[in-house]
Amino acid sequence: MVYDAIIIGAGLSGLAGGIRLALFDKKVLIVEKHTVIGGLNSFYTRKNRIFDVGLHAMTNYSPAGQRKSPLGKLLKQLRFRHEDFRLCQQETSEIRFPEKSLHFTNDFEYFKQEIAEQFPTQMDGFLKLLEKIENYDELSLVSNAPISAKAVLSEYLSDPLLIDMLFCPLAYYGSAREQDMEFYQFVIMFKSVFIEGFSKPEGGMHYILNLMVEKYRALGGEMLMGNGAKSIRIQNGRAIALVLADGTELQAKNILSSAGYLETLRLCDPAPVELESAEPGQMTFMESIFVLDKLPKELGYDQSIVFFSLNTKFEYRSPQIPIDPDSGVLCCPNNFQYPSPLPEGILRLTHQANYEYWNNLSRSDYLAAKKEQRAQALEKLFKIFPNFSQSVIFLDSFTPKTIEKYTGHLNGAVYGAPEKSKDGRTPYENLFICGTDQGFLGIIGATLSGISMANLHILQN
Amino acid sequence: MTKEQVRQAILDILTEIAPDEDIHSISDDGNLRDQIDLDSMDFLDIVMELRKRFNIEVPEKDYEFLATMSSCVNYLFPLLGDRKLAS
Ligand SMILES: Cc1cc2nc3c(=O)[nH]c(=O)nc-3n(C[C@H](O)[C@H](O)[C@H](O)COP(=O)(O)OP(=O)(O)OC[C@H]3O[C@@H](n4cnc5c(N)ncnc54)[C@H](O)[C@@H]3O)c2cc1C
Numbered sequence: 001m002v003y004d005a006i007i008i009g010a011g012l013s014g015l016a017g018g019i020r021l022a023l024f025d026k027k028v029l030i031v032e033k034h035t036v037i038g039g040l041n042s043f044y045t046r047k048n049r050i051f052d053v054g055l056h057a058m059t060n061y062s063p064a065g066q067r068k069s070p071l072g073k074l075l076k077q078l079r080f081r082h083e084d085f086r087l088c089q090q091e092t093s094e095i096r097f098p099e100k101s102l103h104f105t106n107d108f109e110y111f112k113q114e115i116a117e118q119f120p121t122q123m124d125g126f127l128k129l130l131e132k133i134e135n136y137d138e139l140s141l142v143s144n145a146p147i148s149a150k151a152v153l154s155e156y157l158s159d160p161l162l163i164d165m166l167f168c169p170l171a172y173y174g175s176a177r178e179q180d181m182e183f184y185q186f187v188i189m190f191k192s193v194f195i196e197g198f199s200k201p202e203g204g205m206h207y208i209l210n211l212m213v214e215k216y217r218a219l220g221g222e223m224l225m226g227n228g229a230k231s232i233r234i235q236n237g238r239a240i241a242l243v244l245a246d247g248t249e250l251q252a253k254n255i256l257s258s259a260g261y262l263e264t265l266r267l268c269d270p271a272p273v274e275l276e277s278a279e280p281g282q283m284t285f286m287e288s289i290f291v292l293d294k295l296p297k298e299l300g301y302d303q304s305i306v307f308f309s310l311n312t313k314f315e316y317r318s319p320q321i322p323i324d325p326d327s328g329v330l331c332c333p334n335n336f337q338y339p340s341p342l343p344e345g346i347l348r349l350t351h352q353a354n355y356e357y358w359n360n361l362s363r364s365d366y367l368a369a370k371k372e373q374r375a376q377a378l379e380k381l382f383k384i385f386p387n388f389s390q391s392v393i394f395l396d397s398f399t400p401k402t403i404e405k406y407t408g409h410l411n412g413a414v415y416g417a418p419e420k421s422k423d424g425r426t427p428y429e430n431l432f433i434c435g436t437d438q439g440f441l442g443i444i445g446a447t448l449s450g451i452s453m454a455n456l457h458i459l460q461n
Numbered sequence: 462m463t464k465e466q467v468r469q470a471i472l473d474i475l476t477e478i479a480p481d482e483d484i485h486s487i488s489d490d491g492n493l494r495d496q497i498d499l500d501s502m503d504f505l506d507i508v509m510e511l512r513k514r515f516n517i518e519v520p521e522k523d524y525e526f527l528a529t530m531s532s533c534v535n536y537l538f539p540l541l542g543d544r545k546l547a548s
Contacts, residue, residue: 024509065481067498076478077502455505 002251003027005458006242008229008267009258011039011407012443013435015212016450017256019078021458022219029252030221031244033228037213039258039407040414040436041443043206046396049344051289052205053398053406054414056305056331056348059173059192060444061089061106061199069196070444077451078215085208088336090198090304095165096384097309102165106197119162129156138187141423141456149186150179164314169193169307171316172329172350174441176281176415178317185439192442198304200336205443228408229259231269232431239268239431254458256424258435258450260409260416264426272427281413282318284400286353288374291394292345296332300386301347304335310380316352323351323373325380347388351377355400355411370397415441424453432457462541467534470541474510478503489531515541 005021007014010032021028036042041054062069064082075082095102100118104111116123132152153163167181170189175181181189201208217223224244232255233241242250257264262278265271292299309327329350334342361369374397378389400412409416420439424432434453435446462470475484475497482497493499499507504524511517517540519527526536 024513067479067481067503068500073500073502077506079477081480455502459505459509 001027002253003029004252005029005254005256005454006031006250006252007256007258008242008264009039009435010034010037010213010223010225011258011435011446012041012209012212013438013446013450013453014039014256014258015209015216016074016078016447017258017434017454018216018221018223018450019212019219020451020454022216022221023079024459025220026458028221029224029250030216031224031227031229031242031250033226033245033408034406035226037225038205038209040403040409040446041205041209042406043204043209047394049291049394050204050206051396055200055205055443056173056329056350057090057198057200057336058087058443059189059196059198060442061087061197070192070448071196074444074447074451077455078212078447080211080215084211086202087199088202088338090200091335091337092303093169093198093305093307094303095169095307097161097165097168097314098312099161100165103303104194104197106199108195108197111194115162119159122157122159122162125156125158126162129153132156133187133190136184136187138184138191140184141452143420143422147183149181149183152183152186161312164309164312166190167316168309168314168327169329171314172307174415174445175316176283176413176420176436176441177418178282179315182420185441188440188445192444198336200333200338202338229257229267232264232267234268234270234272234428237427237429239428243269254430254432256432256434256450256453256458258433258446260413260435261419261421261426261433261437262417263408263410264431264433268428268431274427279417279419280410281415281417282355282411283316284318284353284355284403284412284414285350286323286358286370286373286377286397286399287348287350288377288395288397290347290349290388290392292347292388292391293393294391295341295345296334296347296388299345299388299391301330301332301388302335303330304332306330306385308384310384318354319352321354322357322369323353323377325351325377327352328377328381330381330385345391349377349381353400355404355413358399358401358412359404361401366399366401370399373397409436424449424457462538462544464534464538467538467541468530470514471530471533471537474507474514477510478506487530489534490529492528493530493533494528511537515544517541 004026403412416436
């Protein structure tokens with residue numbers, strides 16, 4: 001049997017691409033090496049609690065009825081109704097730096113007002129920057145010469161503090177590049193985070209993932225779990241077969257891979273020359289989850305998400321030390337507008353981390369290092385936030401090593417490689433990539449990536 | 462299929478891809494794109510649904526015939542006219 005398409009990976013982009021193809025009666029198979037769906041945005045169970053791996057918040061909130069916003073496009077292309085996703089909007093989020101703090105909600109006017117109050121001299125420039133952002137064609141699939149977001153920002157804004165404060169949340173939620181972003185990526189993230197905003201699905205990420213798998217299966221899509229792609233046999237510039245970990249060989253007209261660009265080239269046999277010039281990403285994170293015996297609000301945590309930096313100058317890079325406790329993201333899942341409150345208080349804390357350090361530790365040192373780094377991170381955190389140590393009833397941390405192990409992304413690079421392949425093409429005519437390395441990032445971005453690559457390369461042909 | 466049935470078949474497709482829109486208010490000669498907020502992703506879906514439901518291929522150069530309801534009907538009627546409606 002020859003499949004119309006085999007998709008590598010049952011993360012958000014793979015599942016979305018699968019639904020699109022199955023919707024139009026294509027014979028499609030998703031192969032996933034892990035035994036659990038979700039990839040970078042999966043979930044796991046500890047002590048009878050289900051934890052989301054990746055989810056702080058879904059970006060790109062737009063209300064029901066909008067068909068042209070990224071969320072609207074995603075819903076209509078996958079034929080979901082807005083209410084199917086059960087999205088609960090954020091309350092207020094914050095960017096907290098030593099001298100200043102900016103709040104934002106899902107009403108962009110609120111954020112504009114904040115900037116006008118905190119940075120009155122910058123407002124003119126900010127409005128001009130906004131005009132540029134609003135008129136920018138950030139979704140073009142054509143790769144142009146890279147434009148540095150930092151360079152563009154400094155054309156419009158003269159206060160480096162404001163530049164760093166705008167950059168911080170967008171970098172954390174979507175930059176594969178250290179210290180900078182490409183401007184188109186900045187525009188995508190600016191719209192996703194500030195103009196549209198945050199929500200969380202009631203029921204967590206596994207709820208959305210299950211919804212997608214159910215739809216995919218109901219449409220006749222096939223799925224193979226715990227048996228990943230070991231290699232892709234190449235002949236005459238085409239992928240002619242996919243070999244699974246257990247040795248099975250499968251044939252498909254097209255292969256769509258969400259494993260990452262470099263990761264996909266590495267599967268190709270023989271290996272392509274392009275492999276030598278492709279650079280893996282470096283940006284990865286450590287995250288700790290704290291279950292509390294009180295609600296975060298009772299402990300003084302009243303924001304949905306706080307992006308903080310203890311220094312005026314914000315650094316975004318793989319740190320020289322195991323983790324960089326000087327900046328981070330603090331998420332309070334409770335502080336979203338759920339119809340009924342979550343059963344327990346939860347805080348999640350994310351820091352930039354150094355992959356090499358975590359990768360080189362022995363098993364016993366690894367566990368000790370997790371504890372030690374987490375303690376250091378909290379010590380720094382409690383300089384500017386209330387101490388919640390006495391309220392912790394359960395805690396867990398994952399590191400770049402965990403991310404790499406469960407998603408296969410080299411270096412545990414959450415946002416993939418800095419160079420994106422926007423049209424999803426590879427050196428081989430019927431092998432395409434989707435997801436993280438195609439250039440649409442985050443939950444909504446990855447999902448849209450799977451949709452648009454399936455449309456462009458498989459449905460339109 | 463009669464012209465009226467072809468029109469209904471198109472409405473069925475639009476209902477499927479744009480469930481929140483008021484399909485019944487569509488006028489025959491107004492641009493579909495403006496009346497129910499369709500974009501290029503939706504047009505791909507219309508074409509894909511035509512292929513799936515009626516096995517009709519609409520080549521890209523013919524997309525212009527899908528602009529209004531009446532141009533859709535005129536374009537599709539010769540292709541669907543001899544089809545029986547699936548029961
Ligand atoms: C800690 C963390 C926090 C995050 N927070 C947020 C957030 O708050 N908001 C947000 O929008 N985004 C967040 N993200 C990002 C978001 O999770 C990702 O952008 C998105 O899930 C990427 O989806 P993807 O389909 O591109 O890739 P993946 O999810 O990585 O999917 C790839 C899949 O392919 C599988 N695979 C790899 N190699 C093979 C092989 N050889 N054979 C078979 N299968 C293979 C992997 O196991 C994986 O399941 C976060 C990510 C992390 C790690």
